[in-house]
């Protein structure tokens with residue numbers, strides 16, 4: 001368990017780093033594709049959102065959200081992803097919608113940093129974003145060292 005500080009810029013930098021973002025999204029996608037058919041079903045996506053904690057981020061603790069409200073919420077999330085109404089979400093739909101969601105989170109965070117407690121192996125995007133920020137800071141520190 002570690003604590004990371006995230007603000008809107010952290011998230012936005014991550015989304016705009018196409019290589020890192022796509023790598024992260026694609027690995028998330030394949031881990032969510034439980035039956036390995038190359039697309040995410042409604043059930044697979046629901047499992048995804050339960051594990052990604054984005055619901056909690058948006059709506060507060062999910063254990064106070066009524067069940068039927070949660071169903072509607074997950075349905076509306078799925079409809080947001082399934083742009084062509086095929087009943088499944090493919091990788092490009094997943095990338096596009098994750099980008100939108102993360103940018104919305106970034107807007108919500110603005111310049112006020114929040115602290116998040118994350119497991120070291122947390123698969124969430126916010127953890128990826130924080131890791132990317134941390135690695136940038138680390139390399140910046142190295143580069144700013146005065147030459148001996």
Ligand SMILES: [Ca+2]
Pocket residue numbers: 033034035036037038039040041044
């Ligand atoms: Ca699948």
